[in-house]
Amino acid sequence: MLDYDYPKELITPEAILAECAQLVSFNDTYSSHPLIKRFGSPEQPIYVDDGNVDINGVTYAQPLILPVYDGQMELVQCAVMQDGQRVAVIPDGLSKGFAKYGDFDHTKPVIITYGLEAFFKVAQTGYAVALVLLPTLCNAKQAELKPFDFEQIQFVIQQLETSGFDRLYMPVRPEDIQLEAFQNLEKSTAVRLLNQYQQIKGNEFFIELSQHESKEEITAFIDEAIEQLNKPTEWGELLPLAQSETSVTSTYPIHALPPLARDAVIAIAEHVQAPIAMTAQCVIGAMSHIAQAHVNAPHPFSSQGEPCSLYLLTEGQSGSRKSTSRNMADKAIIQHERKQYELYRRDLEHWKSGQAGLNKKDKEAYGTENPPPHDPSTLYSDITLESIAGLYVDGILNNASIASDEAGQFFGGYTMKGDTRTQAIGGYAKLFDDGFVERTRSKSNLNGSGRAYDVRLTFNLQGQHEVLSDALKDPVLRGQGFLPRFILTTPENLAGTRLQDAIYRSKNANHDHRLIAYWTRCEYLLDDCPRSQGGQELHNGRYVIPMNDEAREIDASFYNMFEELQGKGKRYEYLQAFASRASQLARRLATVFAYFEGLQWIDAKTLTGACEVVKHSLNEWAMYADIEVKTESDAERLIKWFTKYCANKKIDKLAYSSFMNNCPRPMRGSKQRLEPVLHELIDSNHLKIEELSKVRYISINPLLTKKSGLMA
Structure with a gap:
């Protein structure tokens, strides 16, 4: 029996499979396994754990264990499966690949499935078959696919595509109410759809990829469907080309996030019914807020590093659950702020009682010897640069976040309009780059001029397309480098798909182990203020998380790639201000990830993940009309x-x-x-x-x- 109480770094897929029993189809135990009885047999060896496995408080009794492979066919994880239970993937919790049977040859077709019964049946045909590891694979009733399920399907397709597999096929039912979503996959990836309703040699029939169909029938269907798909067809009428102003959309790479954060992103999306990209940005915003107070990102020319603070921007329609997503991601921060505020209120009352009854002169003396306590709040939804600069200069604030689902108010407010805009853009840019802010006042002003060093600010702004579009295409905001500092995502609109059944209504986010683990980690980082693990030098209370040798090589390659892509005629010729910051943003994001995970170094995996998020952001920026200038599509x-x-x-x-x-x-x-x-x-x-x-x-x-x- 497997034991998952060991540290996760010791749980390797090889070690897991070594503890399992490998069964073959003529074995009685094989044929009596509940999953085999219900979904059929792949007629291939299977791995079964012969005991009970506890994963995150859920017990799996003699589960089926499927090896999980990535696009390079390397074993990366294992999927633990039991009839009626959610699929668990270990380690890390979120699948980084797919299960497979058959010989994956680049010159031969690969069939992609998203159901266990179809996966087992196609495996009998001799075709190479990949299974997308959706959490609901073992459900008693096949649930309607959610947006994240389609993201997982696209992720697997792109893995295979990137590895050179271009003969990718997926069987679909033509009457499926989600057929349009599958057709969108066909348009955006290399996959081709095999229609399960066929007209072959004058006969019409519908093929079910079930255990009750013979493998000869399934093989004949796939053979004929692929042949029909690749047959030359008569040319139809030439249709006008769409005058699209957008580039290719991309899936938000949540696989890049630390496991605890990634699980929280998925959990928030499930409970709130919000887009994955939106909840991911909210969780990253929370991690940035926490990390910026304690660590700096590595800088190529400074041993003290640079701020790891992030500027995040998410586009979302009205009613897309922006506020709810952010509040759930920030829950631990909000509770921590409330505790600190209650202590402040108590200290303030004590301070007021101390000067009660004193005359004016004694009050002044008392105030000099006993300065009043300051409001400890660090989360703001609506504050001007002038106001926040004053808090920094007066020493009241060192770290803060501006988090709002009304980004339109920020970009359309007085500070970002008219004569004050240039000053504001420069001020926010200096805060981002150096953690420096300056206040210039007249001598007669009660609060005079001053400067503040080593202060930090995180932005987590969300807003509607109708409000943001003009601002995001503003040449001043782009050209002066303000917008290029933001990590952007523009999630899909889920309106019309957020139906709530009895199972959904029975869920409680406060009892979700994924969110509890994430909030607990946030509370630890907020309360205990962990210090460097390797004895690094502190710079005004912060230490630099360095990159290891592999990460430095990735950083150099990432920088050079985006430098080349800014050349004439290249992908980012008209996005130079954005592309030139790609390496810097990736190092900052990797620092935030590493601090959240408690890593001593930024390793190759962490930096690679951060690079994927930044590449996604650049693609999103390229989608905005007039940012990337095109004379033709x-x-x-x-x-x-x-x-x-x-x-x-x-x-x-x-x-x-x-x-x-x-x-x-x-x-x-x-x-x-x-x-x-x-x-x-x-x-x-x-x-x-x-x-x-x-x-x-x-x-x-x-x-x-x-x-x-x-x-x-």
Whole structure:
């Protein structure tokens, strides 16, 4: 029996599998296992724990253990599964890959499934099959997929895609009410949908990927469906290309967050029914608020480092649960602030009673010897730069956060308008970069001029698109470097999907072990103020969390990549102010992650995760019209190039690999950038994909070459 009371770093997937029994299909124990009886048999060896396993307070009795692999086919985790229980993934709690059966060959199809029964059945066919490890796989009734489930499916597809698997297929039911979501996956990734309703050789039938179907029927369905999908089709009418102002959307990389924080992000999203990206930003905002008081980020030219404070910005529609998400993420901070405020109120009353009855002269003397206590509040929802600068200069405040779901009020307020805007932008920029703030007043002003060093500010702003769009495209806010300091996300709108059944209503966030663990960690960091583990030098009460050698190499590569991408004609030519800060933001975010986890060093895993979040943010910034200047859309540029290419070469098709390696930037050499544009051109009947002798070709609609008169 496995024991998960050991430290998590000792729980390796290899060690877990070594403790399990491996069963084969002709074994009685194999065929009587509850999951095999209910979902069928893959007819492949399985791993079973022969005892009870306790994970986060949940007991799994003789569970099935599925190895979890990443896109490089390396064993990274194990999934613990029992009939009727939520799937548990160890270590870390969130799947970093997929389960699999079969030979994963880059030249052969891979079938992607999101149900256990379909996974086992396809495994019998000999096709390579991957299973997306959704928490509800073992439910008695297959639940409707949630937005995060589709994010997990997309994550697995992109893992395989990045590793060079381009023949990816997913069976779907045509009457599925979520078919549109699957079609969006097909448009944004390399996956192709296999329609389970088929018309083959004059016969129409619906195929169920269940244990009751024969493997011969399933094999015939997949063979025929893939063949039909890759058959050349008649060209349809040329449709106009959409004049899209957005770049390719990307999934928020919550896999990059520390495990406790990541679990909290998912839990908040479930309880609040808010987008994952929104809850992730809220949790990162809370971690930044806590970390900025105690640690600095490493800086390439300063041994004292730089602030690790983050500026975060989230776009969300009205009613998207912005406030609720942030309040749940900040719960431990809010409770800590309340305790501190109660102590302040008590001290203030004591101070007032001490000067009661004194004359004016004695009151002044008393006040000099006994300064009044200061309000300890550090969370603000609506405060001007002038006000917060005064608190810093007067020594009342060293660390603060401006957290608001009314970002429109911030960007549209007096401070960010008119004559005061330039001064405010410069002030917030200095706070971000150096932790420095300055107040300039006339000599007659009661609160005179002054400066404050080593102070910190975190921004966690949320707002509606209608309010934010003008501000986010403002050339002054962009050009002077204020907006480029923000990590941005623009989550999907979940309105219309947030239905509440009896199971949902029975849940209580205050009893969710994932949130309890996260809040407990926040409370520890707020109350105990842990110091450096390696004896690092303190700088005004803070120490630098350094990068190890591997992280430094990643930092250098990340910097160089984004420096190159700012060149003429490159991806971020018109986002230079944003791209040039990518490395700095990644180091800061990695510092926040490392402090939350209690790490002595920023390691390769932590920095890589932070880089993924920053890359997501840059992609989101690129989505805003007029930020990345385009004279034509990627689809227009691609079809214009290919039409001319075909004319010059006197051809009507080109091998996929040659197409990708010769097409215009930023799609050249990047399948992730090319595929969505390619799908747009296929959907509008400009191009199609054909497979001849197992080689994929891109064919051009002859109407294009005929219309342009470029080919004889």
